[in-house]
Amino acid sequence: GIQVEQSPPDLILQEGANSTLRCNFSDSVNNLQWFHQNPWGQLINLFYIPSGTKQNGRLSATTVATERYSLLYISSSQTTDSGVYFCAVRDNYGQNFVFGPGTRLSVLP
Amino acid sequence: DVKVTQSSRYLVKRTGEKVFLECVQDMDHENMFWYRQDPGLGLRLIYFSYDVKMKEKGDIPEGYSVSREKKERFSLILESASTNQTSMYLCASTPSLGISNQPQHFGDGTRLSIL
Numbered sequence: 001g002i003q004v005e006q007s008p009p010d011l012i013l014q015e016g017a018n019s020t021l022r023c024n025f026s027d028s029v030n031n032l033q034w035f036h037q038n039p040w041g042q043l044i045n046l047f048y049i050p051s052g053t054k055q056n057g058r059l060s061a062t063t064v065a066t067e068r069y070s071l072l073y074i075s076s077s078q079t080t081d082s083g084v085y086f087c088a089v090r091d092n093y094g095q096n097f098v099f100g101p102g103t104r105l106s107v108l109p
Numbered sequence: 110d111v112k113v114t115q116s117s118r119y120l121v122k123r124t125g126e127k128v129f130l131e132c133v134q135d136m137d138h139e140n141m142f143w144y145r146q147d148p149g150l151g152l153r154l155i156y157f158s159y160d161v162k163m164k165e166k167g168d169i170p171e172g173y174s175v176s177r178e179k180k181e182r183f184s185l186i187l188e189s190a191s192t193n194q195t196s197m198y199l200c201a202s203t204p205s206l207g208i209s210n211q212p213q214h215f216g217d218g219t220r221l222s223i224l
Contacts, residue, residue: 043218
């Protein structure tokens, strides 16, 4: 099945810094999402982005489907950005979503 | 907005009990999923359902069963709970693959402890 990798596994930032999180996947996808899991365990949809670029406030994401990767940009990070960021993909053949292992982000005041 | 509701945020049960986790979605989605999340292992798919009374095994179905009697409700059942089933359980839903490629929506999760 499709494999999903995320990097870096852990990231520590000072408040106000910018960061880039990466998601690589091993096959063509028709669905890619970025999620933020907050400290209470809730998974929040950030972007649905199988291709192209989207922006929402301080966050933006770009997926280059032909090269099988997606990037999540966080600018001017805040302590509330802390948590785990997951990307999840669905390939062209299945109903399932496959999750990456996540990037744990800690933003320090 | 799509709403996926899980019946409990926290649940404590004893070994050997039969445990039901309920999930309801309000957007007429065909597909519903149950995941468990454990530290260092990410989210792993237990079962999914693509229609009423239809179910498919995910990556880790052992020790679990599911029920989908109505389109909006997907239940996860631990037939005889064991301590290694202590985990965070997350339910999700999405429209059918055949309609359009839409985001997957998650409930808030149930943190289950088996004593």
